[in-house]
Amino acid sequence: MIRVLLSLMVLAVSGGGAFAATFTNKDSETQVIVVTEDGTPREVTIDAGQSVDICPAGCFVTMPLGDRETFLGSESVDILGGVAVID
Amino acid sequence: MVFSFARRLAGFLLLFALLQLPGLAIAQDAVTASDQPPAVAAAETALARSETRLSTLSEAVEDDAVDEAQLVELKVELDDLAQQMLEIGVSLRPVLSEIKARSTVLGDPPAEGAPAEAPETVAAREALAKERAQINALTGRAEAVSIRANRLGDMINERRKALFADTLTQRTPINGALFDQAASALSSEMRSFKSIVGSWVSFVWTFKFEALMASVFLSLLTGLFISMVGSRFIGRFINRDPANEAPSYLQRLTVAFWSAILPTAAVAAAFLAVLALMSAFSVLRDDITALLSAFSAAIIGLVLIARVAKGILAPRKPNWRLIRFTNRGARRIYHLILAMTLINAADFLLGKISSILGSPVIVTVVNSLVATILIGLILVGASRVKPMVGAAGDITAPGHAWPRWVQVALTVSGVGMVVLSLGGYVGLSKFISEQILLTGTILALIYIGFQSGHAVMEPGNFAQTRLGAKISRRFNPSAVRMDQIGLAAGLVIDVLVLIIGIPLILLQWGFRIQDIQLLLYRAVTNIQIGGISISLSGILIGLVLFIGLVVVTRLFQRWLDSTVMARSQMDPGVRNSIRTSIGYLGVVIAALFGVLAAGIDLSSLAIVAGALSLGIGFGLQNIVSNFVSGLILLAERPFKAGDWVQTGSTEGFVKRISVRATEIETFEKQSIIVPNSELINGTVGNWNHRNSLGRADVMVGAGYDADPEEVLRILEEIALAHPLVLRNPPPVVHFVDFGASSLDFVVKVFLADVLSQMAVKNDLRVAIYKRFKAEGIEIPFPKSDVNFTLKNVPDELLQQLAKSAGATGAKDSDEQDGPDAAKSSGGQPRRDAPEDGEADS
Numbered sequence: 001m002i003r004v005l006l007s008l009m010v011l012a013v014s015g016g017g018a019f020a021a022t023f024t025n026k027d028s029e030t031q032v033i034v035v036t037e038d039g040t041p042r043e044v045t046i047d048a049g050q051s052v053d054i055c056p057a058g059c060f061v062t063m064p065l066g067d068r069e070t071f072l073g074s075e076s077v078d079i080l081g082g083v084a085v086i087d
Numbered sequence: 088m089v090f091s092f093a094r095r096l097a098g099f100l101l102l103f104a105l106l107q108l109p110g111l112a113i114a115q116d117a118v119t120a121s122d123q124p125p126a127v128a129a130a131e132t133a134l135a136r137s138e139t140r141l142s143t144l145s146e147a148v149e150d151d152a153v154d155e156a157q158l159v160e161l162k163v164e165l166d167d168l169a170q171q172m173l174e175i176g177v178s179l180r181p182v183l184s185e186i187k188a189r190s191t192v193l194g195d196p197p198a199e200g201a202p203a204e205a206p207e208t209v210a211a212r213e214a215l216a217k218e219r220a221q222i223n224a225l226t227g228r229a230e231a232v233s234i235r236a237n238r239l240g241d242m243i244n245e246r247r248k249a250l251f252a253d254t255l256t257q258r259t260p261i262n263g264a265l266f267d268q269a270a271s272a273l274s275s276e277m278r279s280f281k282s283i284v285g286s287w288v289s290f291v292w293t294f295k296f297e298a299l300m301a302s303v304f305l306s307l308l309t310g311l312f313i314s315m316v317g318s319r320f321i322g323r324f325i326n327r328d329p330a331n332e333a334p335s336y337l338q339r340l341t342v343a344f345w346s347a348i349l350p351t352a353a354v355a356a357a358f359l360a361v362l363a364l365m366s367a368f369s370v371l372r373d374d375i376t377a378l379l380s381a382f383s384a385a386i387i388g389l390v391l392i393a394r395v396a397k398g399i400l401a402p403r404k405p406n407w408r409l410i411r412f413t414n415r416g417a418r419r420i421y422h423l424i425l426a427m428t429l430i431n432a433a434d435f436l437l438g439k440i441s442s443i444l445g446s447p448v449i450v451t452v453v454n455s456l457v458a459t460i461l462i463g464l465i466l467v468g469a470s471r472v473k474p475m476v477g478a479a480g481d482i483t484a485p486g487h488a489w490p491r492w493v494q495v496a497l498t499v500s501g502v503g504m505v506v507l508s509l510g511g512y513v514g515l516s517k518f519i520s521e522q523i524l525l526t527g528t529i530l531a532l533i534y535i536g537f538q539s540g541h542a543v544m545e546p547g548n549f550a551q552t553r554l555g556a557k558i559s560r561r562f563n564p565s566a567v568r569m570d571q572i573g574l575a576a577g578l579v580i581d582v583l584v585l586i587i588g589i590p591l592i593l594l595q596w597g598f599r600i601q602d603i604q605l606l607l608y609r610a611v612t613n614i615q616i617g618g619i620s621i622s623l624s625g626i627l628i629g630l631v632l633f634i635g636l637v638v639v640t641r642l643f644q645r646w647l648d649s650t651v652m653a654r655s656q657m658d659p660g661v662r663n664s665i666r667t668s669i670g671y672l673g674v675v676i677a678a679l680f681g682v683l684a685a686g687i688d689l690s691s692l693a694i695v696a697g698a699l700s701l702g703i704g705f706g707l708q709n710i711v712s713n714f715v716s717g718l719i720l721l722a723e724r725p726f727k728a729g730d731w732v733q734t735g736s737t738e739g740f741v742k743r744i745s746v747r748a749t750e751i752e753t754f755e756k757q758s759i760i761v762p763n764s765e766l767i768n769g770t771v772g773n774w775n776h777r778n779s780l781g782r783a784d785v786m787v788g789a790g791y792d793a794d795p796e797e798v799l800r801i802l803e804e805i806a807l808a809h810p811l812v813l814r815n816p817p818p819v820v821h822f823v824d825f826g827a828s829s830l831d832f833v834v835k836v837f838l839a840d841v842l843s844q845m846a847v848k849n850d851l852r853v854a855i856y857k858r859f860k861a862e863g864i865e866i867p868f869p870k871s872d873v874n875f876t877l878k879n880v881p882d883e884l885l886q887q888l889a890k891s892a893g894a895t896g897a898k899d900s901d902e903q904d905g906p907d908a909a910k911s912s913g914g915q916p917r918r919d920a921p922e923d924g925e926a927d928s
Contacts, residue, residue: 036230036233036234038237039169039233039234039235039236039237039238039240039241040234040237041234056605056608057605058170058173059173060173060176060226060229060230060233066223067183067219067223068176068222068223068226068227068230069176069180069183069226070173070175070176070177070179070180070226070229071177072173072177083187086180086184
C-alpha cells in the first residue's frame with residue numbers, strides 16, 4: 001500500500017510539470033480581472049503585491065481598464081497601472 | 088469696408104484651412120496605417136470564418152438526428168475552434184503591445200484646467216484609442232466565440248451522456264417477430280456483404296491485378312520477416328524453458344509479460360503493414376478498409392487476451408503458473424476465457440460489419456443477444472469451476488471452489504446478463520460484458536506489473552535479472568547496494584505500471600487525454616482541505632531539495648576537510664570542530680529551504696509550537712543545555728579529539744565531541760558518553776591542553792644505613808641516563824622523609840609525551856633496583872622491633888631461660904631487668920637495630 005502511495009508521489013513530480021500563467025499585481029491597490037476559462041467568465045481579485053497562478057489551459061482576461069488579453073498558460077504577467085505587461 | 092473685411096476674412100479662413108491640411112494628412116495616415124498590420128487583417132478574416140463555422144456547428148448540434156460518432160466529431164471540431172480563438176487572441180498581442188508603447192510615449196492627457204495640448208497630439212491620442220478599441224473588440228469577438236463553442240461542447244457532452252444512458256436502458260422486446268425480422272435482415276445483409284466483397288475482388292482482379300499481386304506478395308514478405316525476427320530475437324523472452332524445473336516468480340512474470348505483449352505487437356505490426364501496403368497500392372476501397380480494420384482489431388484483441396490468460400494460467404506448464412490454481416482448474420478457466428473472448432470478438436466484428444453495410448439495428452441486437460447469453464452462461468460455468476488449491480498444496484488433485492465473493496460475483500453477473508438480455512436490455516448486457524473483459528484484462532496486466540515490481544524488490548532477486556547482472560558486471564557494487572538498486576527498480580516498475588494502467592482504464596471508460604491531464608495537474612498541485620491547500624508536488628520538491636542540499640553540505644564538508652584544511656597546519660581538533668559546525672549549519676539551511684519550497688505555511692505551525700513550547704521547554708531543558716554546551720566546547724575548545732582528559736570520575740581519551748555528549752575512551756577501551764553540560768559545569772583536567780609535557784614521579788625508599796647524598800647522586804644519574812627524560816626542565820631528586828622503615832626519596836622527571844610515563848617509570852624503577860643492588864643499598868621491608876617483658880616468672884623458669892639465652896648468646900640488659908616492665912613489647916620501634924643470633928651483644 002505504501003509502495004503504491006510512493007509511486008503516486010513520484011508520479012506527482014511529472015504531473016507538476018504543467019504550470020499555469022502567473023499574474024502579479026505591481027500596483028498599490030487591489031485589482032480585479034475577469035478571467036474567461038473554459039467558456040465561463042469569473043472575477044479574480046489580486047491584492048497589491050500578490051501573485052496568483054491561474055489558467056493552466058489558456059484563457060481570455062479583461063483587465064481593469066478594459067484591455068482584453070489572451071493567454072496560453074505559460075506567461076508571467078505584471079499588472080502595472082491597470083495594464084498588463086507580459087514578460 | 089464690409090467688402091474688404093469679407094475678403095480679409097476669406098483669406099484668413101483660406102490660410103487657416105491650408106494650415107490644417109498637414110494635420111489632416113497626419114490624422115489620415117494614422118488611421119490608414121493602423122489598418123495595415125497583417126496580424127489584424129488576418130485575425131479579422133479568421134474570426135469571420137470561425138463565426139460562420141460556429142453557427143453551422145451549432146445547428147448540427149441542435150439537430151436531433153446526429154448519432155454518437157458524429158457528436159464526437161463535432162466536439163473535436165468545437166475544441167479546435169476554441170483553441171483557434173486563443174491563438175487569434177495571442178496573435179493580436181504584439182499589436183496591442185505596440186499601441187500601449189505608443190500611448191506611453193504620448194504620455195497622460197493634461198489634467199483639468201491645464202492648457203490644452205497641440206491638436207496633433209489630440210488627434211494622435213484619439214487615433215490610438217480607436218485602434219486600441221478595435222483590437223479589444225476583435226479579442227472580444229474571439230472570446231465570445233470561445234464561450235459559445237464551450238457551451239456547445241457542454242451540450243454535446245450532455246447529449247452523449249443521454250444517448251449512452253438510452254443505449255443502456257433501451258429495451259427491445261424479445262419475441263418471435265424480432266427473430267423473423269432479424270432473419271430476413273440477416274439474409275439481406277449476407278447478400279450485400281457477398282456482393283460488396285465480390286465486386287471489390289472482381290474489380291481489383293480485373294483492373295489492378297499487378298498492384299494486388301504486388302501488395303499481396305509484399306504483405307506475405309512482411310509477415311515472414313516479422314515472424315522470423317520475432318522467433319529469433321524475442322523467442323528467448325517468451326519461450327518457457329522446459330529444462331527449468333522451478334523458475335523463480337520473477338522469471339515467470341517476465342516470460343508471462345513478454346509473451347503477452349510481444350506476439351500481440353507482432354500481429355498488430357503485421358496487420359498494419361498489410362493495410363498500409365494495400366492502401367499504398369490503392370487496392371482498397373473505403374468500406375473494404377473499414378472491414379479489414381475491424382477484422383484486424385478483433386484478431387489483435389483476441390491474441391492479446393489469449394496470451395495474457397495463457398501467461399497467468401499456464402495450463403500445460405504448472406511450473407510457470409503465476410497464480411495458485413490446480414491443473415484442471417487452470418485448464419478449464421483458460422478455455423472459458425478463450426471462449427468468452429472469441430464470442431466477444433465475433434460479436435464486435437459482426438457489429439462492425441453490420442454498421443459498415445448499413446444493416447438495420449435489429450441485426451446487431453440479435454447478434455448481441457446471442458453473444459451476451461452465451462457469455463452469461465460461460466460466467467455461470469466459471470463460477471462452478473473449482474480451481475483453488477487445497478490445503479495440501481497438491482495441484483494435480485481436484486481443487487476447491489472459489490472464495491465466496493468471487494463465486495457470487497461470477498454467478499450474479501452471468502445470470503444477470505442472461506436475464507437482462509432475455510428481458511430485452513441487450514445494450515446494457517453487452518456493455519457489461521465488454522467492460523468485464525477489457526477492464527479485467529487491464530487489471531490483470533496491472534496485477535502482473537505490480538507482482539514484477541514486488542519480485543524485483545525481494546533481496547537478491549535483482550542481481551539475477553538481465554539488467555541487474557549487467558550492472559553488477561560494470562560497477563561491481565556490494566550486495567547491499569544491489570538490493571537497494573533492486574528496491575529502486577521495483578519502485579520504478581510500480582510507477583510505470585500506474586502511469587500506463589490507470590489512464591488506459593480511464594480512457595476505456597470514456598475520459599479523454601486532456602481530462603486526465605487536467606485531473607492529474609489539479610490533484611498534484613492543489614488539494615484543498617477546508618482552508619488549507621496542500622501541494623503534493625511542492626512537498627516532493629521540498630523533500631528533494633532538502634536531501635540535495637544535505638548531500639551538497641556533506642560534499643562541501645569533505646572537500647573543505649581534505650583540500651583546504653589539510654593544507655593549513657591546523658590540528659585535527661580544530662578541523663573536527665569546523666567540520667561539525669559546517670555540517671549543522673548546512674542541515675539547518677537545507678531544512679529551511681525544503682520547508683519554503685514545500686510551500687508549507689509556517690504560521691499555523693508557529694501557533695502550535697507556541698502552545699507546546701512550555702512543556703517542550705521544560706522537557707528539553709537538559710538536552711538544550713547539553714547542545715549549547717556542545718557548541719561552547721566546539722568554540723572554546725578546552726579539549727579536542729585525541730586529548731587525555733580527566734573529568735570527575737572518568738579518565739581517558741576524547742574520541743568524539745558531538746551535539747549532546749562527548750565520547751571518552753578509557754584505557755580499558757570502554758567508551759564513556761559524558762553529557763556536555765557536565766564537562767562545561769565541572770572541572771576537566773586535560774593533559775594535552777597546551778602541550779603534551781608531563782611529570783613522572785617515582786618514590787623509592789633506601790635503607791637507614793645508606794648515605795643519603797650518595798643515594799641522591801645515584802638517583803639523579805639514573806634519571807638523566809634515561810633517553811626519554813628531558814634535560815630541560817631537568818630531573819629533580821629529593822630526600823623527602825624519614826620513613827617508618829626506610830629513607831624516602833622521590834625522583835621527579837619531565838617527559839616530552841606524558842603518555843609515555845608508565846614506560847619511563849617502569850624503566851627507572853628497574854634501573855634503580857639494579858643499581859641499588861650493585862651498590863649494596865638496601866630497599867627495606869617495613870621493619871618493627873619486638874620486645875619481650877617477663878613478670879612474676881618462677882626462678883626455675885628464669886634459670887632455664889638464662890641458660891638457653893646464654894647458649895644462644897643473646898644477652899641483653901633487658902633480660903636482667905626481668906620484673907621491670909620498662910620496655911613495652913610489640914610495635915614500638917627501636918632506634919638500634921636488634922640483631923638475633925649475634926654472638927657479642
